[in-house]
Amino acid sequence: MNSPIRVCITGAAGQIAYSLIFKVANGEVFGIDQPLILQLLDITPMMGVLAGVEMEIRDCAFPLVQKIICTDDPTVAFEETDYAFLVGARPRSQGMERKDLLKANAQIFKQQGEAIDKKAKKTIKVLVVGNPANTNCLICQTCAPSIPPENFTSMSRLDHNRMISQLSERLNVNNDQIFNVIAWGNHSSTQYPDVSHAYVKKSSGEIQKIKEAVNDDNWIQNDFLVKNQQRGAEVIKARKLSSAASAAKAACDHMHDWVQGTSKDKKTWVSMSVLSDGSYGITKGIFYSFPVTCEDGKYSIVKGLEIDEFSRTKMDLTLKELTEEKEEAFTFLKI
Numbered sequence: 651m652n653s654p655i656r657v658c659i660t661g662a663a664g665q666i667a668y669s670l671i672f673k674v675a676n677g678e679v680f681g682i683d684q685p686l687i688l689q690l691l692d693i694t695p696m697m698g699v700l701a702g703v704e705m706e707i708r709d710c711a712f713p714l715v716q717k718i719i720c721t722d723d724p725t726v727a728f729e730e731t732d733y734a735f736l737v738g739a740r741p742r743s744q745g746m747e748r749k750d751l752l753k754a755n756a757q758i759f760k761q762q763g764e765a766i767d768k769k770a771k772k773t774i775k776v777l778v779v780g781n782p783a784n785t786n787c788l789i790c791q792t793c794a795p796s797i798p799p800e801n802f803t804s805m806s807r808l809d810h811n812r813m814i815s816q817l818s819e820r821l822n823v824n825n826d827q828i829f830n831v832i833a834w835g836n837h838s839s840t841q842y843p844d845v846s847h848a849y850v851k852k853s854s855g856e857i858q859k860i861k862e863a864v865n866d867d868n869w870i871q872n873d874f875l876v877k878n879q880q881r882g883a884e885v886i887k888a889r890k891l892s893s894a895a896s897a898a899k900a901a902c903d904h905m906h907d908w909v910q911g912t913s914k915d916k917k918t919w920v921s922m923s924v925l926s927d928g929s930y931g932i933t934k935g936i937f938y939s940f941p942v943t944c945e946d947g948k949y950s951i952v953k954g955l956e957i958d959e960f961s962r963t964k965m966d967l968t969l970k971e972l973t974e975e976k977e978e979a980f981t982f983l984k985i
Protein backbone atom coordinates (compact mmCIF):
# COMPACT_ATOMS: atom_id res chain seq x y z
CA MET A 651 0.00 0.00 0.00
CA ASN A 652 1.26 3.54 -0.80
CA SER A 653 1.81 6.00 2.05
CA PRO A 654 -1.11 8.40 2.54
CA ILE A 655 -1.38 11.71 0.72
CA ARG A 656 -2.86 14.81 2.34
CA VAL A 657 -5.81 16.27 0.45
CA CYS A 658 -7.28 19.59 1.50
CA ILE A 659 -10.84 20.53 0.48
CA THR A 660 -12.08 24.00 1.39
CA GLY A 661 -15.75 24.95 1.58
CA ALA A 662 -16.07 21.46 3.00
CA ALA A 663 -19.51 22.06 4.52
CA GLY A 664 -20.90 23.36 1.22
CA GLN A 665 -22.78 21.90 -1.72
CA ILE A 666 -19.95 21.02 -4.10
CA ALA A 667 -17.89 19.50 -1.31
CA TYR A 668 -20.82 17.29 -0.38
CA SER A 669 -20.26 15.43 -3.66
CA LEU A 670 -16.54 16.04 -4.08
CA ILE A 671 -15.33 14.70 -0.72
CA PHE A 672 -17.05 11.36 -1.25
CA LYS A 673 -15.70 10.90 -4.77
CA VAL A 674 -12.16 11.69 -3.62
CA ALA A 675 -12.52 9.39 -0.60
CA ASN A 676 -13.71 6.61 -2.90
CA GLY A 677 -10.47 6.70 -4.90
CA GLU A 678 -11.92 8.28 -8.04
CA VAL A 679 -9.19 10.91 -8.32
CA PHE A 680 -5.95 9.55 -6.88
CA GLY A 681 -6.58 5.85 -7.45
CA ILE A 682 -8.09 2.95 -5.59
CA ASP A 683 -4.81 2.02 -3.90
CA GLN A 684 -3.92 5.51 -2.67
CA PRO A 685 -4.70 6.11 1.03
CA LEU A 686 -5.72 9.63 2.04
CA ILE A 687 -5.71 12.04 4.94
CA LEU A 688 -8.63 14.46 4.42
CA GLN A 689 -8.03 18.01 5.64
CA LEU A 690 -11.39 19.79 5.55
CA LEU A 691 -11.66 23.56 5.93
CA ASP A 692 -14.71 25.77 6.42
CA ILE A 693 -15.51 28.91 8.41
CA THR A 694 -16.24 28.88 12.15
CA PRO A 695 -20.06 29.13 11.92
CA MET A 696 -20.08 26.02 9.69
CA MET A 697 -18.15 23.77 12.09
CA GLY A 698 -21.37 22.12 13.28
CA VAL A 699 -22.41 21.25 9.72
CA LEU A 700 -18.88 20.06 8.98
CA ALA A 701 -19.07 17.75 12.02
CA GLY A 702 -22.12 16.16 10.35
CA VAL A 703 -20.22 15.73 7.08
CA GLU A 704 -17.40 14.09 9.04
CA MET A 705 -19.89 11.66 10.61
CA GLU A 706 -21.11 10.70 7.14
CA ILE A 707 -17.58 10.21 5.79
CA ARG A 708 -16.88 7.91 8.75
CA ASP A 709 -20.16 6.05 8.20
CA CYS A 710 -19.08 5.25 4.63
CA ALA A 711 -16.17 3.21 6.07
CA PHE A 712 -13.98 4.12 3.09
CA PRO A 713 -10.98 1.76 2.98
CA LEU A 714 -8.70 4.59 1.76
CA VAL A 715 -9.47 7.24 4.38
CA GLN A 716 -6.89 7.05 7.17
CA LYS A 717 -7.64 10.28 8.99
CA ILE A 718 -10.07 13.22 8.82
CA ILE A 719 -9.11 16.67 10.07
CA CYS A 720 -11.91 19.27 10.26
CA THR A 721 -10.85 22.83 10.94
CA ASP A 722 -11.62 26.54 10.56
CA ASP A 723 -7.91 27.40 10.53
CA PRO A 724 -6.22 27.53 7.09
CA THR A 725 -2.78 26.96 8.62
CA VAL A 726 -4.05 23.61 9.94
CA ALA A 727 -5.92 22.74 6.73
CA PHE A 728 -2.86 23.29 4.50
CA GLU A 729 -0.30 21.60 6.78
CA GLU A 730 1.92 19.43 4.55
CA THR A 731 -0.84 19.31 1.91
CA ASP A 732 -0.14 17.42 -1.32
CA TYR A 733 -3.32 18.37 -3.19
CA ALA A 734 -5.86 21.14 -2.58
CA PHE A 735 -9.32 21.75 -3.97
CA LEU A 736 -10.16 25.39 -3.17
CA VAL A 737 -13.93 25.34 -3.34
CA GLY A 738 -14.89 27.53 -0.38
CA ALA A 739 -16.27 30.89 -1.50
CA ARG A 740 -19.52 32.74 -1.66
CA PRO A 741 -21.56 31.55 -4.67
CA ARG A 742 -23.53 34.05 -6.81
CA SER A 743 -27.28 34.27 -6.74
CA GLN A 744 -29.66 34.85 -9.64
CA GLY A 745 -28.95 38.05 -11.57
CA MET A 746 -25.27 38.36 -10.46
CA GLU A 747 -22.27 37.90 -12.77
CA ARG A 748 -19.43 35.81 -11.35
CA LYS A 749 -17.12 38.82 -11.32
CA ASP A 750 -19.53 40.50 -8.86
CA LEU A 751 -18.09 38.05 -6.34
CA LEU A 752 -14.58 39.39 -6.75
CA LYS A 753 -14.46 41.58 -3.68
CA ALA A 754 -16.34 39.09 -1.48
CA ASN A 755 -13.95 36.29 -2.36
CA ALA A 756 -10.58 37.92 -3.09
CA GLN A 757 -9.69 38.15 0.59
CA ILE A 758 -10.31 34.42 1.08
CA PHE A 759 -7.86 33.48 -1.67
CA LYS A 760 -5.23 35.91 -0.41
CA GLN A 761 -5.39 34.38 3.06
CA GLN A 762 -5.33 30.84 1.69
CA GLY A 763 -2.42 31.60 -0.66
CA GLU A 764 -0.44 32.85 2.33
CA ALA A 765 -1.27 29.75 4.36
CA ILE A 766 -0.33 27.48 1.43
CA ASP A 767 2.97 29.34 1.11
CA LYS A 768 3.79 28.76 4.77
CA LYS A 769 2.38 25.32 5.41
CA ALA A 770 1.87 23.16 2.32
CA LYS A 771 4.41 20.92 0.61
CA LYS A 772 6.27 22.84 -2.10
CA THR A 773 5.04 20.22 -4.55
CA ILE A 774 1.36 20.89 -3.74
CA LYS A 775 -1.06 20.90 -6.68
CA VAL A 776 -3.88 23.43 -6.27
CA LEU A 777 -7.19 23.49 -8.15
CA VAL A 778 -9.30 26.62 -7.62
CA VAL A 779 -13.05 26.09 -8.08
CA GLY A 780 -14.54 29.01 -6.10
CA ASN A 781 -15.63 31.89 -8.36
CA PRO A 782 -14.41 34.03 -10.00
CA ALA A 783 -12.13 31.01 -10.30
CA ASN A 784 -9.44 32.30 -12.70
CA THR A 785 -8.79 35.51 -10.80
CA ASN A 786 -9.05 33.83 -7.38
CA CYS A 787 -6.38 31.42 -8.61
CA LEU A 788 -4.16 34.31 -9.67
CA ILE A 789 -4.55 35.94 -6.23
CA CYS A 790 -3.78 32.68 -4.45
CA GLN A 791 -0.74 31.93 -6.62
CA THR A 792 0.60 35.48 -6.21
CA CYS A 793 0.33 35.14 -2.42
CA ALA A 794 2.27 31.85 -2.44
CA PRO A 795 5.58 32.86 -4.03
CA SER A 796 7.49 29.85 -2.67
CA ILE A 797 5.34 27.42 -4.67
CA PRO A 798 6.04 26.97 -8.42
CA PRO A 799 3.35 28.90 -10.38
CA GLU A 800 2.62 25.86 -12.53
CA ASN A 801 1.31 24.10 -9.41
CA PHE A 802 -1.79 26.33 -9.53
CA THR A 803 -4.71 25.79 -11.91
CA SER A 804 -8.36 26.77 -12.00
CA MET A 805 -11.40 24.98 -13.28
CA SER A 806 -12.84 25.24 -16.77
CA ARG A 807 -13.51 21.51 -17.01
CA LEU A 808 -17.18 21.99 -16.30
CA ASP A 809 -17.39 24.19 -19.42
CA HIS A 810 -15.44 21.56 -21.39
CA ASN A 811 -17.78 18.79 -20.18
CA ARG A 812 -20.85 20.88 -20.98
CA MET A 813 -19.63 21.36 -24.56
CA ILE A 814 -19.18 17.60 -24.99
CA SER A 815 -22.63 16.94 -23.64
CA GLN A 816 -24.32 19.48 -25.90
CA LEU A 817 -22.54 18.13 -28.97
CA SER A 818 -23.24 14.49 -28.21
CA GLU A 819 -26.91 15.31 -27.80
CA ARG A 820 -27.00 17.24 -31.06
CA LEU A 821 -25.22 14.45 -32.98
CA ASN A 822 -26.99 11.62 -31.18
CA VAL A 823 -23.73 9.94 -30.10
CA ASN A 824 -22.23 9.07 -26.69
CA ASN A 825 -20.23 11.62 -24.73
CA ASP A 826 -17.06 9.54 -25.19
CA GLN A 827 -17.29 9.91 -28.97
CA ILE A 828 -16.59 13.68 -28.89
CA PHE A 829 -12.96 14.86 -28.74
CA ASN A 830 -10.90 18.06 -28.57
CA VAL A 831 -13.42 20.75 -27.76
CA ILE A 832 -11.77 23.81 -26.16
CA ALA A 833 -13.17 26.15 -23.52
CA TRP A 834 -10.91 29.21 -23.94
CA GLY A 835 -10.46 32.02 -21.41
CA ASN A 836 -12.44 32.90 -18.34
CA HIS A 837 -14.93 30.69 -16.49
CA SER A 838 -17.58 33.32 -17.11
CA SER A 839 -20.13 34.42 -19.66
CA THR A 840 -17.27 35.63 -21.90
CA GLN A 841 -15.69 32.17 -22.19
CA TYR A 842 -15.26 30.97 -25.77
CA PRO A 843 -16.49 27.43 -26.42
CA ASP A 844 -14.56 26.49 -29.58
CA VAL A 845 -15.24 23.44 -31.75
CA SER A 846 -12.86 24.39 -34.59
CA HIS A 847 -10.51 21.49 -33.78
CA ALA A 848 -13.07 19.07 -32.36
CA TYR A 849 -14.17 15.83 -33.96
CA VAL A 850 -16.65 13.01 -33.50
CA LYS A 851 -15.65 9.37 -33.69
CA LYS A 852 -18.67 7.67 -35.12
CA SER A 853 -19.73 4.14 -34.11
CA SER A 854 -18.57 2.97 -37.58
CA GLY A 855 -15.04 4.19 -36.65
CA GLU A 856 -15.26 7.11 -39.09
CA ILE A 857 -13.82 10.40 -37.79
CA GLN A 858 -15.55 13.62 -38.77
CA LYS A 859 -14.87 17.24 -37.87
CA ILE A 860 -17.59 18.62 -35.60
CA LYS A 861 -18.22 21.52 -37.97
CA GLU A 862 -18.99 19.09 -40.80
CA ALA A 863 -21.00 16.71 -38.62
CA VAL A 864 -23.16 19.54 -37.24
CA ASN A 865 -23.31 21.31 -40.61
CA ASP A 866 -24.85 24.46 -39.10
CA ASP A 867 -22.37 27.28 -38.37
CA ASN A 868 -25.18 29.48 -37.15
CA TRP A 869 -25.99 26.97 -34.37
CA ILE A 870 -22.29 26.64 -33.44
CA GLN A 871 -21.66 30.38 -33.34
CA ASN A 872 -24.89 31.35 -31.61
CA ASP A 873 -27.11 28.82 -29.79
CA PHE A 874 -24.29 26.47 -28.79
CA LEU A 875 -21.99 29.29 -27.77
CA VAL A 876 -24.53 31.17 -25.67
CA LYS A 877 -25.87 27.98 -24.07
CA ASN A 878 -22.38 27.18 -22.75
CA GLN A 879 -21.68 30.73 -21.66
CA GLN A 880 -24.99 30.87 -19.77
CA ARG A 881 -25.23 27.30 -18.51
CA GLY A 882 -24.25 28.18 -14.92
CA ALA A 883 -26.97 30.85 -14.80
CA GLU A 884 -29.48 28.43 -16.33
CA VAL A 885 -28.80 25.91 -13.56
CA ILE A 886 -29.08 28.61 -10.87
CA LYS A 887 -32.43 29.69 -12.29
CA ALA A 888 -33.78 26.13 -12.25
CA ARG A 889 -32.30 24.90 -8.96
CA LYS A 890 -32.20 28.22 -7.10
CA LEU A 891 -28.72 27.00 -6.27
CA SER A 892 -25.57 26.78 -8.40
CA SER A 893 -24.29 23.60 -10.06
CA ALA A 894 -22.85 21.27 -7.47
CA ALA A 895 -22.70 17.62 -8.57
CA SER A 896 -21.53 18.51 -12.08
CA ALA A 897 -18.94 20.89 -10.60
CA ALA A 898 -17.68 18.17 -8.25
CA LYS A 899 -17.43 15.71 -11.16
CA ALA A 900 -15.51 18.29 -13.21
CA ALA A 901 -13.13 18.98 -10.29
CA CYS A 902 -12.42 15.25 -10.06
CA ASP A 903 -11.87 14.99 -13.83
CA HIS A 904 -9.48 17.96 -13.73
CA MET A 905 -7.35 16.71 -10.82
CA HIS A 906 -7.46 13.11 -12.06
CA ASP A 907 -6.12 14.06 -15.48
CA TRP A 908 -3.49 16.42 -14.05
CA VAL A 909 -2.16 13.73 -11.71
CA GLN A 910 -2.74 10.55 -13.72
CA GLY A 911 -2.24 12.02 -17.21
CA THR A 912 -4.31 12.48 -20.36
CA SER A 913 -4.07 10.15 -23.36
CA LYS A 914 -0.53 8.90 -23.95
CA ASP A 915 -0.43 9.76 -27.66
CA LYS A 916 -1.14 13.45 -26.82
CA LYS A 917 -3.62 13.59 -29.66
CA THR A 918 -6.52 14.47 -27.37
CA TRP A 919 -6.66 17.21 -24.80
CA VAL A 920 -8.72 18.75 -21.99
CA SER A 921 -9.40 22.39 -21.03
CA MET A 922 -7.64 23.76 -17.94
CA SER A 923 -7.07 27.32 -16.74
CA VAL A 924 -3.34 27.79 -16.26
CA LEU A 925 -0.94 30.69 -16.03
CA SER A 926 -0.48 32.00 -19.57
CA ASP A 927 3.02 31.69 -21.01
CA GLY A 928 2.08 33.98 -23.90
CA SER A 929 0.75 31.18 -26.12
CA TYR A 930 -1.86 32.25 -28.69
CA GLY A 931 -1.12 35.91 -27.93
CA ILE A 932 -2.64 35.65 -24.44
CA THR A 933 -0.94 38.07 -22.04
CA LYS A 934 1.45 36.37 -19.62
CA GLY A 935 0.47 36.42 -15.95
CA ILE A 936 -3.24 35.67 -16.42
CA PHE A 937 -4.96 32.36 -15.59
CA TYR A 938 -6.62 31.57 -18.92
CA SER A 939 -8.24 28.35 -20.05
CA PHE A 940 -6.22 26.56 -22.75
CA PRO A 941 -6.25 23.11 -24.29
CA VAL A 942 -3.68 21.04 -22.37
CA THR A 943 -2.25 17.56 -22.22
CA CYS A 944 -0.87 16.15 -18.96
CA GLU A 945 1.95 13.70 -18.27
CA ASP A 946 3.92 12.81 -15.11
CA GLY A 947 1.92 15.35 -13.08
CA LYS A 948 2.69 18.25 -15.43
CA TYR A 949 0.44 20.01 -17.90
CA SER A 950 1.54 21.37 -21.30
CA ILE A 951 -0.43 23.88 -23.33
CA VAL A 952 -1.22 22.44 -26.78
CA LYS A 953 0.64 24.68 -29.22
CA GLY A 954 0.28 25.60 -32.85
CA LEU A 955 -3.49 25.32 -33.34
CA GLU A 956 -4.82 27.51 -36.12
CA ILE A 957 -6.97 30.38 -34.86
CA ASP A 958 -9.45 31.92 -37.29
CA GLU A 959 -10.78 35.46 -37.15
CA PHE A 960 -14.00 34.55 -35.31
CA SER A 961 -12.03 32.67 -32.64
CA ARG A 962 -9.45 35.48 -32.31
CA THR A 963 -12.17 38.03 -31.54
CA LYS A 964 -13.79 35.79 -28.92
CA MET A 965 -10.46 34.84 -27.31
CA ASP A 966 -9.48 38.50 -27.02
CA LEU A 967 -12.82 39.45 -25.50
CA THR A 968 -12.49 36.96 -22.64
CA LEU A 969 -8.84 38.02 -22.17
CA LYS A 970 -10.02 41.62 -21.79
CA GLU A 971 -12.39 40.59 -19.00
CA LEU A 972 -9.63 38.69 -17.20
CA THR A 973 -7.27 41.64 -17.50
CA GLU A 974 -9.91 43.91 -15.94
CA GLU A 975 -10.61 41.40 -13.15
CA LYS A 976 -6.87 41.22 -12.40
CA GLU A 977 -6.58 45.00 -12.18
CA GLU A 978 -9.62 45.26 -9.93
CA ALA A 979 -8.48 42.46 -7.61
CA PHE A 980 -4.89 43.69 -7.31
CA THR A 981 -6.03 47.27 -6.63
CA PHE A 982 -8.50 46.07 -4.01
CA LEU A 983 -6.01 43.79 -2.28
CA LYS A 984 -3.08 46.17 -2.76
CA ILE A 985 -0.84 43.40 -4.10
Ligand SMILES: NC(=O)C1=CN([C@@H]2O[C@H](COP(=O)(O)OP(=O)(O)OC[C@H]3O[C@@H](n4cnc5c(N)ncnc54)[C@H](O)[C@@H]3O)[C@@H](O)[C@H]2O)C=CC1
Pocket residue numbers: 660661662663664665666667691692693696737738739740741742758778779780781782783805806808809837892893894897
Ligand atom coordinates in the same frame (compact mmCIF):
# COMPACT_ATOMS: atom_id res chain seq x y z
N1 LIG B 1 -15.34 26.88 -11.45
C1 LIG B 1 -16.51 26.30 -11.64
O1 LIG B 1 -16.75 25.68 -12.68
C2 LIG B 1 -17.57 26.35 -10.58
C3 LIG B 1 -17.42 27.14 -9.46
N2 LIG B 1 -18.39 27.18 -8.51
C4 LIG B 1 -18.12 28.01 -7.34
O2 LIG B 1 -17.72 27.19 -6.24
C5 LIG B 1 -17.95 27.88 -5.03
C6 LIG B 1 -18.63 26.98 -4.01
O3 LIG B 1 -19.90 26.59 -4.46
P1 LIG B 1 -20.90 25.77 -3.52
O4 LIG B 1 -20.21 24.64 -2.87
O5 LIG B 1 -22.11 25.51 -4.32
O6 LIG B 1 -21.25 26.89 -2.42
P2 LIG B 1 -21.80 26.70 -0.94
O7 LIG B 1 -22.26 28.04 -0.48
O8 LIG B 1 -22.74 25.56 -0.85
O9 LIG B 1 -20.49 26.29 -0.15
C7 LIG B 1 -19.43 27.17 0.01
C8 LIG B 1 -18.79 26.83 1.33
O10 LIG B 1 -17.62 27.60 1.42
C9 LIG B 1 -17.51 28.01 2.76
N3 LIG B 1 -16.61 29.13 2.91
C10 LIG B 1 -16.84 30.45 2.78
N4 LIG B 1 -15.75 31.15 3.08
C11 LIG B 1 -14.78 30.27 3.37
C12 LIG B 1 -13.43 30.38 3.75
N5 LIG B 1 -12.85 31.57 3.92
N6 LIG B 1 -12.72 29.26 3.98
C13 LIG B 1 -13.30 28.06 3.83
N7 LIG B 1 -14.58 27.87 3.49
C14 LIG B 1 -15.32 28.96 3.25
C15 LIG B 1 -18.95 28.34 3.15
O11 LIG B 1 -19.11 28.39 4.56
C16 LIG B 1 -19.68 27.17 2.53
O12 LIG B 1 -19.76 26.05 3.39
C17 LIG B 1 -18.75 29.13 -5.42
O13 LIG B 1 -17.85 30.21 -5.54
C18 LIG B 1 -19.29 28.77 -6.79
O14 LIG B 1 -19.59 29.92 -7.53
C19 LIG B 1 -19.52 26.45 -8.61
C20 LIG B 1 -19.73 25.65 -9.71
C21 LIG B 1 -18.78 25.56 -10.79
Ligand SMILES: O=C(O)CCC(=O)C(=O)O
Pocket residue numbers: 741742748781808881882883885886892893
Ligand atom coordinates in the same frame (compact mmCIF):
# COMPACT_ATOMS: atom_id res chain seq x y z
O1 LIG C 1 -22.41 30.16 -12.18
C1 LIG C 1 -22.04 30.34 -11.03
O2 LIG C 1 -21.82 31.44 -10.53
C2 LIG C 1 -21.79 29.15 -10.12
C3 LIG C 1 -21.74 27.90 -10.82
C4 LIG C 1 -20.82 27.91 -11.97
O3 LIG C 1 -19.77 28.51 -11.97
C5 LIG C 1 -21.24 27.09 -13.09
O4 LIG C 1 -22.26 26.37 -13.00
O5 LIG C 1 -20.57 27.14 -14.13
